[in-house]
Amino acid sequence: xxxxxxxxFLDLMAEKFRMLADPxxxxxxxxxxxxxxSVTQVVEETGRNxxxxxxxxxxxxxxxxxxxxKEGLQVFYKLDDPLVERLCKLVCETxxxxxxxxxxxxxxxxxxxxxxxxxx
Amino acid sequence: xxxxxxxxFLDLMAEKFRMLADPxxxxxxxxxxxxxxSVTQVVEETGRNxxxxxxxxxxxxxxxxxxxxKEGLQVFYKLDDPLVERLCKLVCETxxxxxxxxxxxxxxxxxxxxxxxxxx
DNA sequence: TGACTGGTTAACCATACAGGAATATACTTC
DNA sequence: GAAGTATATTCCTGTATGGTTAACCAGTCA
Numbered sequence: 197x198x199x200x201x202x203x204x205f206l207d208l209m210a211e212k213f214r215m216l217a218d219p220x221x222x223x224x225x226x227x228x229x230x231x232x233x234s235v236t237q238v239v240e241e242t243g244r245n246x247x248x249x250x251x252x253x254x255x256x257x258x259x260x261x262x263x264x265x266k267e268g269l270q271v272f273y274k275l276d277d278p279l280v281e282r283l284c285k286l287v288c289e290t291x292x293x294x295x296x297x298x299x300x301x302x303x304x305x306x307x308x309x310x311x312x313x314x315x316x
Numbered sequence: 317x318x319x320x321x322x323x324x325f326l327d328l329m330a331e332k333f334r335m336l337a338d339p340x341x342x343x344x345x346x347x348x349x350x351x352x353x354s355v356t357q358v359v360e361e362t363g364r365n366x367x368x369x370x371x372x373x374x375x376x377x378x379x380x381x382x383x384x385x386k387e388g389l390q391v392f393y394k395l396d397d398p399l400v401e402r403l404c405k406l407v408c409e410t411x412x413x414x415x416x417x418x419x420x421x422x423x424x425x426x427x428x429x430x431x432x433x434x435x436x
Numbered sequence: 437t438g439a440c441t442g443g444t445t446a447a448c449c450a451t452a453c454a455g456g457a458a459t460a461t462a463c464t465t466c
Numbered sequence: 467g468a469a470g471t472a473t474a475t476t477c478c479t480g481t482a483t484g485g486t487t488a489a490c491c492a493g494t495c496a
Binding site (some may be wrong): 213234235236 | 471472473474475485
Binding site for chain 3 (some may be wrong): 354355356369373388389
């Protein structure tokens with residue numbers, strides 16, 4: 197049995213999760229999963245506008261999920277929290293499983309309907 | 317290399333994370349990690365007020381993270397998503413590690429200061 | 437039926453925050 | 467230093483949501 201989570205952790209945990217609770221930020225993180233990227237590159241890969249990406253990157257940096265490096269005019273960001281990929285992977289897998297279950301259920305329904313139809 | 321996350325997943329993933337992005341909900345889930353609980357029990361264990369707990373439980377149920385069972389006057393909830401515990405555990409561990417690092421750093425600073433002090 | 441208990445919902449307020457547009461900053465180059 | 471490029475910030479608006487209180491069910495029991 198896992199030791200119970202201490203009260204003081206709840207806020208910290210919530211904040212980590214909050215960072216991942218937005219599709220745009222997830223898109224940004226996905227882009228960074230492939231490696232270090234300049235802001236412009238992230239903008240291109242995510243299709244979000246620049247101000248937006250910049251703001252989200254700032255949040256992520258402040259939360260310690262990404263690291264910032266400036267080089268001339270450009271600013272490069274990269275993942276800086278091993279947790280991110282693991283969390284995303286886990287959730288991603290679950291979504292696939294859930295989708296699979298839904299499809300299985302639908303398939304069964306459909307098959308049942310076909311059988312019934314044939315009997316008529 | 318993990319297959320890249322499809323666009324259609326981002327919203328679903330964000331929603332999962334959003335459910336975990338609130339300290340009250342985490343407290344509720346923590347309470348349910350010990351087993352099935354009535355609303356009143358959850359209220360007692362979390363210290364949140366009843367209306368509040370009820371609303372959060374509803375959200376969690378709609379998101380499929382908990383299951384609801386009614387028995388007479390009482391309503392019992394229990395975890396219904398194997399993901400929850402794993403995600404919480406992961407995040408929890410990271411927080412511990414981060415706290416450890418901070419403490420190590422502080423200890424080093426303090427030791428350095430002590431040495432300096434002694435030399436004076 | 438009426439009182440009581442456990443849960444839910446509604447109405448409200450305050451806050452956070454995502455997105456867009458415009459502006460500002462930082463650095464490079466000419 | 468003027469112009470240009472890559473980022474950051476500010477201002478604004480709409481929306482979501484957390485918390486609280488009070489009202490509202492739904493069962494139980496007398």
